[in-house]
Amino acid sequence: MKTYSTYWEPKEPIVRTKTIPGPKSTELKSQLSTVQSTGTIQFFADYEKSAGNYIFDVDGNALLDVYTQISSVPLGYNHPKLLNIFKDESNLKTMINRPALGVFPGKEWPEKLNSILMNIAPKGLNKITTMMCGSCSNENAFKSIFICF
Incomplete structure (x- = not known):
């Protein structure tokens, strides 16, 4: 893994399954399809493992996410400075209560x-x-x- 000044991320994509979506994503999609339309789902993400510019799926694949959730994650996944913001209880309460x-x-x-x-x-x-x-x-x-x- 390559180390950056603000977070770690893989040095390159990691593909562990023969297909994407892999078997765990396929199973989760099957479970979800019993209660929701799943036609647009590509794979299930593991946001705890995702880092920097790489999104991890539940099958352990690390894929370079050039769109970063339609540009809503411009600093990358699990950026430590952003995670640190939620250690402040007032910021956490603001997010939990989602004020109008x-x-x-x-x-x-x-x-x-x-x-x-x-x-x-x-x-x-x-x-x-x-x-x-x-x-x-x-x-x-x-x-x-x-x-x-």
Whole structure:
């Protein structure tokens, strides 16, 4: 395994099964198909083992994930700095309670926006709108345009 300054990851892909999905993924897909549609499932991931740019499946294969969960994991799997954030109980409680920030923001929300996001906001922009994902970001952008005009 190759070591990086922030996390470890395999030095190359590891393929342990003759096919992907392997037998464990195939069995899990069969189990899941009794309660949910599984037509899009490629394999079952082992997120505890996944590291850096490599996603591990339940069969022990380590695959280079060039999409990193549709770019929602840009720092790689199990990045230690991100994992460390959840050692802070207030951050953990925020994630567990999933606040509706537009309706019931937590008492620390104004300070977090100012101390974290405003530091990286594009020059000249002094307002922030947070969104949960890319789809809702696009939807909100269109709503904002319609409200503006």
